[in-house]
Amino acid sequence: MAAAQQPSAGLAEMKNRLISELSPRQSGGEQLRLHILWLLMIRVLLFTLLIAITVVLQTKGRDIILPPPAVTMAFLSVVFIYSIGSAGLLQNMVRHLPRFGLLQLLSDAIFAALLVAGTGCSQSIFTPVFLFPVIAGGMSLSRTGGLIAAAATSILYGGILACEYLGYIPRFYAQTRYVPPTEYLTLTNVYAVYGLTFFTIGFLSNLLAGRLRKTEEVLSQTFVQFDRLHLLYKQVFDDIGTGIITVDGRNRITSCNPAFERISGFNAAELLGLPFGNFFPAGMLTETDQSRQVADLQRKDGAMTRVRHTFATLNLPPDPALNDPGEAQCKVITVQDVSLLEQMERQMRNTEKMAAIGELSAAIAHDFRNPIAAISGSAQLLKNVHAADSSPDPLSRANRHLTEIILRESVRMEKTITDFLQFARPQALTLEWFDLRRLCEETIRQVKGRESCPLSAAMELDIPDHLDCWADRQLVQILLAHLLENSCAAAAQTGQWPVLVRARESEASGRNCVCLTVLDHGPGIAEELREVVFTPFFSTKANCAGLGLSIVRQLAEQHGGRVRLLEPETGTGCVVEVCLPLPGLPEEF
Structure with missing residues (x-):
C-alpha cells in the first residue's frame, strides 16, 4: 500500500x-x-x-x-x-x-x-x-x-x-x-x-x-500572508509563558509548546500521539467551572505542581483525507503554573497578618509606657526612702536591692518599648541644615551618661568643622546613638579604645552625600552574620531586643540614604558607614 x-x-x-x-x-x-x-x-x-x-x-x-x-x-x-x-x-x-x-x-x-x-x-x-x-x-x-x-x-x-x-x-x-x-x-x-x-x-x-x-x-500575496501568520503563530506558540497543549477528537496529544514542557517536565516527543489521560488529569478536558479550574499536576520527576487550566473546543472543518470526522474536533488546553503565585499570596496574607500584629503590638507597647513610667517613678521614690535608711537590717538591704532591680529593669523595658515604637511607627521627617560635628558631640555626651555605657568608654571625633548635613536632626541623633552604644559594648569586650566617629562629604553612586562612619576595635562581626545583623530582633547580646541596627537602616533609608558594613583597616573591629544624600538630588541611590 x-x-x-x-x-x-x-x-x-x-x-x-x-x-x-x-x-x-x-x-x-x-x-x-x-x-x-x-x-x-x-x-x-x-x-x-x-x-x-x-x-x-x-x-x-x-x-x-x-x-x-x-x-x-x-x-x-x-x-x-x-x-x-x-x-x-x-x-x-x-x-x-x-x-x-x-x-x-x-x-x-x-x-x-x-x-x-x-x-x-x-x-x-x-x-x-x-x-x-x-x-x-x-x-x-x-x-x-x-x-x-x-x-x-x-x-x-x-x-x-x-x-x-x-x-x-x-x-x-x-x-x-x-x-x-x-x-x-x-x-x-x-x-x-x-x-x-x-x-x-x-x-x-x-x-x-x-x-x-x-x-x-x-x-x-496569500502565501506570503499565510507564511507571516504561520511564523507569528509559531513565535507566539514557542515564546509565550503559558503552557499550551492540543488534543484531537480522541483526546490524543497533537502538540505542546516549550512552556508546557517546562511546566510538566515532559518533552514533546514523549507526549505526541499518546492519550492525554495517561499523563495528566482527565478532568482538565471536562471542567467548565472557572472556580474549579485549578489542579495538581504531576511532573515527570514525580513532583506535584499547582496549575490553573482552561480549555476550548475547536470545531475545525473536516479534512477529506481523514476517514474519521471526529478528528476535526480538537481541543486547546492552556496551563499556568500558579504554585509560585499561590506561595506569594500566602506570603502576602502572612505579611498582612504580621502587619496587623505589628500595629496591635505597637498599640500595646504604647499603652505599656504609662504603667512603666508609674512603676519607675514609684521605684525611684522607694529608692530615695531606702537611701535615707542606713540600717543594717537585712530586710532594709533586701528592699534597697529589689528597688534597684525594679529601676534597672524598668529603664531597660522603657528603652525596648521606645526602640520598638521607633521601628514600628517611624515618624515623619523634618529636614533642616545642622552642624554635624556639634550633633555628634551632643550624642557622645548623651551616650556616656547612660548606665549601659562603660565608665572606661572613650570616643573621639574626626569631623571637619562646619560640616553641615541636610537631614532630620533628631532622627540622625537616634541613629548615631544606636551605633555608638553597639560600638561601646563591642569595645568593652576587648578593652580596645577609643571608638572613632568620622564624617566626610563624598560621592556615592554618582551623587554627593555626607558619609558618617563609626569604627570600633571590638571582636567584629562574623562573616556569616553580616547579612542578618540588620534583621529586626536579631542580636548576639543577652537582654537585648535586637532592633538597634534595624532602626539605623530604617532611618537611613527613610532619608533616601544607605547603611553598610565596611572592612576594618586594621583587620579587627567593626566599621559601619551611613551615607545621607545632600538636597537638590534624587532621594534614592
Missing part, C-alpha cells in the same frame, strides 16, 4: 512542479529564463516527434507529403543546432531576456513555416504547428506576445500560400499526391480561416495568461 502511494506522490509532485514552471510570468527574471529553456526543449521534442510519426506512417503505406530524407534530416539538424546554441546563449544572458524570448518565438514561427512549406503548403497536415509559437508567446511574454506571434505566423502562412498560388513550390511535389490549387479564392478562404484562428488563439492566450498572472499574484 505504502509502496503504491510513493510513485503516485512522486508523479503528483512532478506535475505540480511542471505546472509551476510553465505558469505565466512577467518578462524578466529567472522565471522567464526557465520558460524560454522549456520552450527550446518543447520545440526540439515537437518537431522531432511530428516528423518521426509522419515517417513511420509513410512507411506503413500512408500517402503523406514529405520532403526527401536528406532535406528532412537537414531540417532537424538545423532545429537541433539552433536550439542548443540558443540554450547556451541563454545561460549567460542577463539582459534583454524578453527580446531573446521574442526572437525564439519568431524562430519557431519560421521553423513551422518551413515545415508547412515542405509538406504540402495549403494541403500540409502540419499547419496547426503555427499555433505553438502563438500560445507560447501569450504564456511566456507580455500581453502582446501572443498577438505578435499571431501576426508573424499569419504573414508567413500568407507568404507560403502566395508562393503556392504563383507556382513557387518544391520540385519533389510532382512525385506526391499534391494537387496545385486552381482558384485563388480557395487559398484566400484557407488563409482567412487560419489567420483568424491564429489571432483568436493569440488573443485568448493573452487573456488567459493575464488572468493567470493576476491569480498568481493574489495567490503569492
Whole structure:
C-alpha cells in the first residue's frame, strides 16, 4: 500500500512542479529564463516527434507529403543546432531576456513555416504547428506576445500560400499526391480561416495568461500572508509563558509548546500521539467551572505542581483525507503554573497578618509606657526612702536591692518599648541644615551618661568643622546613638579604645552625600552574620531586643540614604558607614 502511494506522490509532485514552471510570468527574471529553456526543449521534442510519426506512417503505406530524407534530416539538424546554441546563449544572458524570448518565438514561427512549406503548403497536415509559437508567446511574454506571434505566423502562412498560388513550390511535389490549387479564392478562404484562428488563439492566450498572472499574484500575496501568520503563530506558540497543549477528537496529544514542557517536565516527543489521560488529569478536558479550574499536576520527576487550566473546543472543518470526522474536533488546553503565585499570596496574607500584629503590638507597647513610667517613678521614690535608711537590717538591704532591680529593669523595658515604637511607627521627617560635628558631640555626651555605657568608654571625633548635613536632626541623633552604644559594648569586650566617629562629604553612586562612619576595635562581626545583623530582633547580646541596627537602616533609608558594613583597616573591629544624600538630588541611590 505504502509502496503504491510513493510513485503516485512522486508523479503528483512532478506535475505540480511542471505546472509551476510553465505558469505565466512577467518578462524578466529567472522565471522567464526557465520558460524560454522549456520552450527550446518543447520545440526540439515537437518537431522531432511530428516528423518521426509522419515517417513511420509513410512507411506503413500512408500517402503523406514529405520532403526527401536528406532535406528532412537537414531540417532537424538545423532545429537541433539552433536550439542548443540558443540554450547556451541563454545561460549567460542577463539582459534583454524578453527580446531573446521574442526572437525564439519568431524562430519557431519560421521553423513551422518551413515545415508547412515542405509538406504540402495549403494541403500540409502540419499547419496547426503555427499555433505553438502563438500560445507560447501569450504564456511566456507580455500581453502582446501572443498577438505578435499571431501576426508573424499569419504573414508567413500568407507568404507560403502566395508562393503556392504563383507556382513557387518544391520540385519533389510532382512525385506526391499534391494537387496545385486552381482558384485563388480557395487559398484566400484557407488563409482567412487560419489567420483568424491564429489571432483568436493569440488573443485568448493573452487573456488567459493575464488572468493567470493576476491569480498568481493574489495567490503569492496569500502565501506570503499565510507564511507571516504561520511564523507569528509559531513565535507566539514557542515564546509565550503559558503552557499550551492540543488534543484531537480522541483526546490524543497533537502538540505542546516549550512552556508546557517546562511546566510538566515532559518533552514533546514523549507526549505526541499518546492519550492525554495517561499523563495528566482527565478532568482538565471536562471542567467548565472557572472556580474549579485549578489542579495538581504531576511532573515527570514525580513532583506535584499547582496549575490553573482552561480549555476550548475547536470545531475545525473536516479534512477529506481523514476517514474519521471526529478528528476535526480538537481541543486547546492552556496551563499556568500558579504554585509560585499561590506561595506569594500566602506570603502576602502572612505579611498582612504580621502587619496587623505589628500595629496591635505597637498599640500595646504604647499603652505599656504609662504603667512603666508609674512603676519607675514609684521605684525611684522607694529608692530615695531606702537611701535615707542606713540600717543594717537585712530586710532594709533586701528592699534597697529589689528597688534597684525594679529601676534597672524598668529603664531597660522603657528603652525596648521606645526602640520598638521607633521601628514600628517611624515618624515623619523634618529636614533642616545642622552642624554635624556639634550633633555628634551632643550624642557622645548623651551616650556616656547612660548606665549601659562603660565608665572606661572613650570616643573621639574626626569631623571637619562646619560640616553641615541636610537631614532630620533628631532622627540622625537616634541613629548615631544606636551605633555608638553597639560600638561601646563591642569595645568593652576587648578593652580596645577609643571608638572613632568620622564624617566626610563624598560621592556615592554618582551623587554627593555626607558619609558618617563609626569604627570600633571590638571582636567584629562574623562573616556569616553580616547579612542578618540588620534583621529586626536579631542580636548576639543577652537582654537585648535586637532592633538597634534595624532602626539605623530604617532611618537611613527613610532619608533616601544607605547603611553598610565596611572592612576594618586594621583587620579587627567593626566599621559601619551611613551615607545621607545632600538636597537638590534624587532621594534614592
